[in-house]
Amino acid sequence: MHGNRDVLARLQQATKSYGKVRALDGLDLSLRAGQVTSLLGANGAGKTTAIGLLLGLLRADSGSVELFGQDPRELAARRRIGVMLQTAGLPERLRVGELLAQARSYYPDARSIADCVALAGLDGLLDRPYGKLSGGQQRRVQFAIAVCGRPALLFLDEPTTGLDIDARQKLWQAIRELVAQGSGVLLTTHYLEEAEALSDRVVVLDRGKLVAEGSVGEIRAHVSQRRVRCITAVAADVAARWPGVREALRDGEYLRLVADAAEPVVRRLLDADPDLHELEVQRAGLADAFLELTRNSDDTTLQQKEAA
Amino acid sequence: MSIIAQPAVHSSWRSYVQEAKCEALQKLREPAYCLPVIGFPVLFYLLFGVLLDKGEGKAAQYLLATYGAFGVIGAGLFGFGVSIAVDREKGLLRLKRALPVPPGALLLARMAMAMLFAAIISLVLAVIAATAAGVALEPSQWIRLFVINVLGVLPFCAIGLFVGSVVGGSAAPALLNMLYLPMAFLSGLWLPLTLLPGVLSTIAPAWPAYHLGQLALKVVGFDAGQPIGMHVGVLAGITLLFFVLAQRRLSAAE
Numbered sequence: 222m223h224g225n226r227d228v229l230a231r232l233q234q235a236t237k238s239y240g241k242v243r244a245l246d247g248l249d250l251s252l253r254a255g256q257v258t259s260l261l262g263a264n265g266a267g268k269t270t271a272i273g274l275l276l277g278l279l280r281a282d283s284g285s286v287e288l289f290g291q292d293p294r295e296l297a298a299r300r301r302i303g304v305m306l307q308t309a310g311l312p313e314r315l316r317v318g319e320l321l322a323q324a325r326s327y328y329p330d331a332r333s334i335a336d337c338v339a340l341a342g343l344d345g346l347l348d349r350p351y352g353k354l355s356g357g358q359q360r361r362v363q364f365a366i367a368v369c370g371r372p373a374l375l376f377l378d379e380p381t382t383g384l385d386i387d388a389r390q391k392l393w394q395a396i397r398e399l400v401a402q403g404s405g406v407l408l409t410t411h412y413l414e415e416a417e418a419l420s421d422r423v424v425v426l427d428r429g430k431l432v433a434e435g436s437v438g439e440i441r442a443h444v445s446q447r448r449v450r451c452i453t454a455v456a457a458d459v460a461a462r463w464p465g466v467r468e469a470l471r472d473g474e475y476l477r478l479v480a481d482a483a484e485p486v487v488r489r490l491l492d493a494d495p496d497l498h499e500l501e502v503q504r505a506g507l508a509d510a511f512l513e514l515t516r517n518s519d520d521t522t523l524q525q526k527e528a529a
Numbered sequence: 530m531s532i533i534a535q536p537a538v539h540s541s542w543r544s545y546v547q548e549a550k551c552e553a554l555q556k557l558r559e560p561a562y563c564l565p566v567i568g569f570p571v572l573f574y575l576l577f578g579v580l581l582d583k584g585e586g587k588a589a590q591y592l593l594a595t596y597g598a599f600g601v602i603g604a605g606l607f608g609f610g611v612s613i614a615v616d617r618e619k620g621l622l623r624l625k626r627a628l629p630v631p632p633g634a635l636l637l638a639r640m641a642m643a644m645l646f647a648a649i650i651s652l653v654l655a656v657i658a659a660t661a662a663g664v665a666l667e668p669s670q671w672i673r674l675f676v677i678n679v680l681g682v683l684p685f686c687a688i689g690l691f692v693g694s695v696v697g698g699s700a701a702p703a704l705l706n707m708l709y710l711p712m713a714f715l716s717g718l719w720l721p722l723t724l725l726p727g728v729l730s731t732i733a734p735a736w737p738a739y740h741l742g743q744l745a746l747k748v749v750g751f752d753a754g755q756p757i758g759m760h761v762g763v764l765a766g767i768t769l770l771f772f773v774l775a776q777r778r779l780s781a782a783e
Contacts, residue, residue: 276627278623299627299629302627310624312555
């Protein structure tokens with residue numbers, strides 16, 4: 222179902238270097254309507270550079286960059302996007318309402334101020350100077366600016382940094398509404414649970430290259446292990462020697478295991494300790510998969526270096 | 530398969546108006562900008578042009594011209610330079626470039642604002658001159674001084690913009706002051722160059738501020754007698770040069 226959606230923006234074999242550092246190394250990336258695409262990667266993996274290219278802030282050394290079939294530096298293309306960057310630095314002396322009015326003027330078919338207030342949760346803030354708002358309130362103003370132009374494609378770079386849990390949930394809700402109405406979203410985040418909660422598609426970058434791409438489930442499947450946790454008398458060093466156990470750790474009264482498959486290990490645990498209780502089995506999360514994917518490429522580069 | 534952008538039927542004039550309005554509100558609400566930029570030339574003029582004037586009104590006329598130039602140079606350098614440097618550091622410039630802000634809206638808004646402040650400085654000085662200092666000029670002279678001040682702010686906007694595009698927000702004010710105050714003195718904006726050692730008069734044409742000062746002094750008949758065209762040419766050249774240099778720096782900077 223992913224393949225036949227409209228492509229809103231596309232990087233093809235995009236390469237960008239800063240001096241000798243290759244920030245992006247032949248990246249292919251398509252952003253589609255009605256879909257949240259999460260761009261994951263450690264610092265320096267190339268996320269910011271990829272966004273910079275798609276927004277027309279940077280020029281690719283080679284490869285092509287398209288936003289609605291145009292060069293992103295075309296105003297007409299950018300009139301169909303909304304942008305929330307990691308830092309905004311909006312003028313502190315301006316009131317929220319003035320900032321919104323200014324942002325609305327950039328777009329041909331802007332949402333009403335009331336809609337923006339409802340969508341971003343800005344009730345009662347319109348007359349407040351931006352500089353007097355809390356960090357979370359400022360983030361919400363930035364979100365309102367990003368969505369005020371009814372963007373077909375929304376760029377959200379670390380949107381929930383500095384938000385409390387409640388505000389974060391509300392923002393997720395707003396993002397889901399926009400996606401349901403057909404907007405595409407490019408999300409970068411350090412919170413993997415955020416990517417897990419919102420993404421239709423995850424793209425993992427490492428050193429400027431795409432190392433994995435797929436649904437959250439597909440990405441998680443890169444790591445087939447299960448995590449087992451229970452209160453038991455079985456010693457960690459004993460369990461560590463069982464076949465199929467990758468890792469065993471004692472955490473207070475809990476024993477924590479990482480295993481290739483849960484069932485044989487659980488059977489053996491129950492046999493070894495009839496008093497075992499509080500048993501929990503979890504499949505690896507996106508965070509584990511992410512670590513695994515980027516660690517693998519660490520290892521390969523290491524091996525390549527050793528081979529060289 | 531990709532959607533081709535529908536031709537956006539949207540005129541940009543609302544963006545330009547909004548940008549200018551926000552810029553104005555921001556600056557007018559910032560006492561740390563307004564007070565020195567308007568206050569210093571006014572204070573200096575009151576002190577040296579009105580209270581200490583012993584030359585039967587000649588100093589009041591001379592300093593009306595030169596403090597006008599001094600004031601608008603400050604408005605140009607500080608209104609542009611510092612704010613661009615701060616916006617660049619805080620990420621606002623990056624956001625504005627990513628959003629569909631029509632080209633040049635931010636720069637045009639800032640230029641309009643610098644011209645507004647230049648107009649305010651020019652009017653306040655003119656009111657003090659006409660009342661407290663008893664300066665009597667022909668209507669055409671008042672108008673010429675006003676126009677010189679309002680347009681004369683532009684080359685210094687360009688210089689301020691360039692400095693702001695090169696150095697950071699904390700270094701820009703210090704650097705601009707090092708440029709502003711000595712240049713004003715060496716260009717004869719505080720004291721007539723004839724009262725200073727001759728070598729300073731010789732090198733004065735090297736300073737952009739000198740040419741604006743001379744244009745203003747020509748209106749009241751105290752200039753050194755060089756042709757108007759040269760002064761205008763130098764100021765126009767400086768405006769163009771520094772705008773181009775700054776634009777390059779800003780579009781290269783990520």
